[in-house]
Amino acid sequence: xxxxxxxxxxxxxxxxxxxxxxxxxxxGGVDVGSVSSQAVIMADGKLYAYSNMRTGSDSPESARxxxxxxxxxxxxxxxxxxxxxGTGYGRVNVPFAQRAITEIACHARGANFMYGPVVRTVxxxxxxxxxxxxxxxxxxxxxxxxxxxxxxxxxxxxxxxxDLLSVPIEEVGSLSLxxxxxxxxxxxxxxxxxxxEASGLMRAGWPKNRVLAAYCSAMAHRVCSLLDRIGMxxxxxxxxxxxxxxxxxxxxxxxxxxxxxxxxxDSQIAGALGAALFGRVLYVKSxx
Amino acid sequence: xxxxxxxxxxxxxxxxxxxxxxxxxxxxxxxIAACPAGVLEIIVDDYDDTxxxxxxxxxxxxxxxxxxxxxxxxxxxxxxxxxxPAAALAxxx
Numbered sequence: 001x002x003x004x005x006x007x008x009x010x011x012x013x014x015x016x017x018x019x020x021x022x023x024x025x026x027x028g029g030v031d032v033g034s035v036s037s038q039a040v041i042m043a044d045g046k047l048y049a050y051s052n053m054r055t056g057s058d059s060p061e062s063a064r065x066x067x068x069x070x071x072x073x074x075x076x077x078x079x080x081x082x083x084x085x086g087t088g089y090g091r092v093n094v095p096f097a098q099r100a101i102t103e104i105a106c107h108a109r110g111a112n113f114m115y116g117p118v119v120r121t122v123x124x125x126x127x128x129x130x131x132x133x134x135x136x137x138x139x140x141x142x143x144x145x146x147x148x149x150x151x152x153x154x155x156x157x158x159x160x161x162x163d164l165l166s167v168p169i170e171e172v173g174s175l176s177l178x179x180x181x182x183x184x185x186x187x188x189x190x191x192x193x194x195x196x197e198a199s200g201l202m203r204a205g206w207p208k209n210r211v212l213a214a215y216c217s218a219m220a221h222r223v224c225s226l227l228d229r230i231g232m233x234x235x236x237x238x239x240x241x242x243x244x245x246x247x248x249x250x251x252x253x254x255x256x257x258x259x260x261x262x263x264x265x266d267s268q269i270a271g272a273l274g275a276a277l278f279g280r281v282l283y284v285k286s287x288x
Numbered sequence: 289x290x291x292x293x294x295x296x297x298x299x300x301x302x303x304x305x306x307x308x309x310x311x312x313x314x315x316x317x318x319x320i321a322a323c324p325a326g327v328l329e330i331i332v333d334d335y336d337d338t339x340x341x342x343x344x345x346x347x348x349x350x351x352x353x354x355x356x357x358x359x360x361x362x363x364x365x366x367x368x369x370x371x372x373p374a375a376a377l378a379x380x381x
Contacts, residue, residue, distance in 0.1 A: 101334050102334050105334035105335070134290075141334070142289055142290070143289060143290035143291075144289070144292060145292040147296050148295070148348070149295035149296070149297055149348045150295075150297055190297075190298060225296070229292070229296075229303070230292065
């Protein structure tokens with residue numbers, strides 16, 4: 001069987017120190033993206049459990065699997081969660097969600113929780129699209145721009161490149177940073193063009209790290225132009241899977257001239273986390 | 289909130305911007321009837337505001353949907369923009 005270099009590791013986690021049965025409100029968020037799905041459970045506003053897995057061909061099934069995996073080992077089942085909000089590309093296909101909210105609002109709210117109220121610009125680099133968001137100190141969206149017409153500047157584009165170069169997706173960023181000198185970026189217009197350009201560079205004898213550096217640089221440049229359109233405030237954070245790619249993040253920071261805010265939390269769960277935070281507020285409101 | 293609907297591709301930036309803070313104050317939303325291509329619709333956004341938005345089906349082809357209102361020469365004021373009493377609509381191209 002061929003090695004799937006694009007295939008990233010799926011995982012789940014829960015906090016063994018927290019007793020969910022003691023919580024007054026258990027809220028859940030499910031972010032069904034085009035490439036990955038995340039589920040988050042919060043107990044009275046504290047992060048309790050989450051999962052991150054690939055989205056399958058069936059959105060409702062992906063949502064259910066993500067939620068069940070997040071709840072694995074906790075003794076809880078989906079009906080135990082008081083309020084679930086669906087978000088992401090497949091948000092309207094989460095059968096057990098009481099409400100659907102766009103991933104734009106959820107990423108802003110999630111980033112506010114993860115990085116603190118200082119965050120003003122959020123760049124969500126997802127599997128299929130890229131979103132630039134401005135938010136206030138409460139995590140409410142002030143402006144947004146989404147580009148989902150082409151795969152350039154998205155996680156899927158990076159997966160294509162990992163497969164082409166036979167480099168595990170988790171190693172792409174660090175390998176791209178191992179170049180002695182920064183090469184010129186490849187085409188940032190389209191992943192198909194970028195892939196054919198990368199193939200040409202490999203035939204011309206470029207080592208893998210140099211090709212990856214050229215691609216990461218193109219991706220950083222691409223998303224910078226989105227940020228230029230909505231305006232950039234230096235308190236900025238990156239969410240989504242590409243936020244874990246040091247090669248893109250460091251080049252983005254260099255091009256923008258600012259350092260991205262750091263967090264110990266998993267940047268990929270920001271959308272589901274935001275959805276769970278909305279869920280808590282909506283549940284409390286429904287009981288008033 | 290400035291909601292940008294549209295896309296950026298190799299040929300340029302094509303976004304319709306709705307200033308929802310202005311849009312929410314308008315009850316009639318005449319922009320919707322003014323658009324000959326039926327690009328706009330009324331939605332309830334994530335913050336429960338009733339505002340105008342670009343229909344999903346037009347977001348990835350907005351350059352072409354709006355093309356009839358944008359002749360290469362002698363371009364008149366865009367009908368949707370002219371109809372908006374709150375000056376809450378703008379086109380990026």
